[in-house]
Structure formats: structure tokens, C-alpha cells
Amino acid sequence: MALASRKAGTIHSKTGDDLLALKAKYDNSKHTELEVFEGEAALIYQMQLLKEDVDELRRFIISEIGSTSYDDKIKVLPNEFMSNDDASYERVLVEDDTANNFSIRPGSSAIEMYAMIEIPKDKKVTHGQVYSSQNRTCQFYNVNYTTGAATLAITGTANSNQAFTDSRTGASTAVSSTATNYLLIKVTTTSTSDKIYGAELTIADI
Numbered sequence: 001m002a003l004a005s006r007k008a009g010t011i012h013s014k015t016g017d018d019l020l021a022l023k024a025k026y027d028n029s030k031h032t033e034l035e036v037f038e039g040e041a042a043l044i045y046q047m048q049l050l051k052e053d054v055d056e057l058r059r060f061i062i063s064e065i066g067s068t069s070y071d072d073k074i075k076v077l078p079n080e081f082m083s084n085d086d087a088s089y090e091r092v093l094v095e096d097d098t099a100n101n102f103s104i105r106p107g108s109s110a111i112e113m114y115a116m117i118e119i120p121k122d123k124k125v126t127h128g129q130v131y132s133s134q135n136r137t138c139q140f141y142n143v144n145y146t147t148g149a150a151t152l153a154i155t156g157t158a159n160s161n162q163a164f165t166d167s168r169t170g171a172s173t174a175v176s177s178t179a180t181n182y183l184l185i186k187v188t189t190t191s192t193s194d195k196i197y198g199a200e201l202t203i204a205d206i
Contacts, residue, residue: 074119125164
């Protein structure tokens with residue numbers, strides 16, 4: 001279920017020195033001077049309880065749902081990669097010949113591997129890295145899922161964190177989330193022994 005809309009209004013819109021002046025009053029405990037008034041004292045008590053509730057929600061989210069240290073990453077698992085149609089039939093194989101080591105590999109040297117990843121709302125992909133047994137060419141595309149139209153964001157190699165930046169101009173080629181797009185990763189495999197362990201995308205606020 002989606003998060004409900006905010007009910008509370010904006011308390012103030014102060015910025016800069018005006019905001020620092022408010023903070024200084026709080027740091028100097030000026031609000032505690034209101035405790036001599038019964039009504040204001042009751043409000044201060046309830047505000048403290050609200051603060052403790054928010055702290056408990058933050059603790060729960062971190063401990064039960066996941067650490068915020070991963071908020072800027074999207075993990076791409078190897079099973080999200082599939083092959084194109086350059087071979088007579090699709091062959092993506094789980095490689096498990098090495099004990100306690102898992103990956104996927106192409107069943108034909110003629111095919112390339114693709115993963116299609118949804119970008120979270122209000123986020124953009126700024127970097128991408130494919131983890132592979134070989135430093136094969138990797139490309140990242142911005143794709144419109146309603147038409148299939150694609151725009152290349154960056155070309156690089158596996159096992160290197162690729163910044164989405166135009167090497168000629170220095171301009172950002174980050175892929176921002178829209179209502180109709182996703183990010184596509186292409187890995188140009190050239191051998192049936194090429195292993196893909198997974199990939200990682202770095203995201204940031206738009």
C-alpha cells in the first residue's frame with residue numbers, strides 16, 4: 001500500500017540566517033520557558049512523544065526492512081540477464097562447475113546478454129558496473145518501454161564503475177526515471193566461458 005499524502009502543513013519557510021536564528025533559540029532551550037504555562041507545557045509534552053515515535057519508526061525501518069546504506073544502489077542479480085536472438089535459441093546457463101561459486105554464462109558465443117531494470121521514481125542512474133569474469137564491453141541504455149526506442153547513455157567495460165558522463169563534453173548522461181522508461185544493460189560476451197556474476201547501479205535524487 002502506498003504512503004498516504006502528508007496532512008500537516010508547513011511550519012515555516014525560513015532559510016539561511018533566519019533559519020540559523022531559529023536553531024540558535026532551540027539550542028539555547030528557549031522553548032522550555034513555555035513550561036510555566038499549562039497549555040504550552042502540555043503541547044511540549046506531546047511534541048516530545050511525536051519525536052520519540054518518529055525515532056522508533058526510523059529504528060524499525062532500518063532494522064526490519066533494511067539498512068539505509070544501500071539506498072543509493074540497485075543490485076542486479078545474474079538471473080535478470082537474458083540473451084538476444086543471435087543464436088538459434090536462447091541459452092542462458094547457470095555456471096556451477098566451480099564449488100561454491102555461481103554465475104551465469106551464454107550457451108553460445110554468438111549472443112549478447114541483456115538486463116532490463118526499473119529505475120525508482122524520482123531517481124536517476126549515475127553509474128553502472130557489471131561484475132564479470134572478463135572485461136567485456138558493456139553498454140547502458142535509456143529505453144522507452146512503450147515503443148522500445150533506446151538512447152545510449154554510456155559505453156564501458158565490465159569490472160569498472162562507469163560514470164554516466166559524456167567523455168567529450170563532460171556533460172551528464174544520467175538516466176532519470178520517467179513514467180515510460182527503464183535502464184537496459186548490454187554485455188557483449190564473446191565466449192561461452194564468459195561469466196556474469198551480477199551488476200550494480202548507483203542512483204541519486206533527480
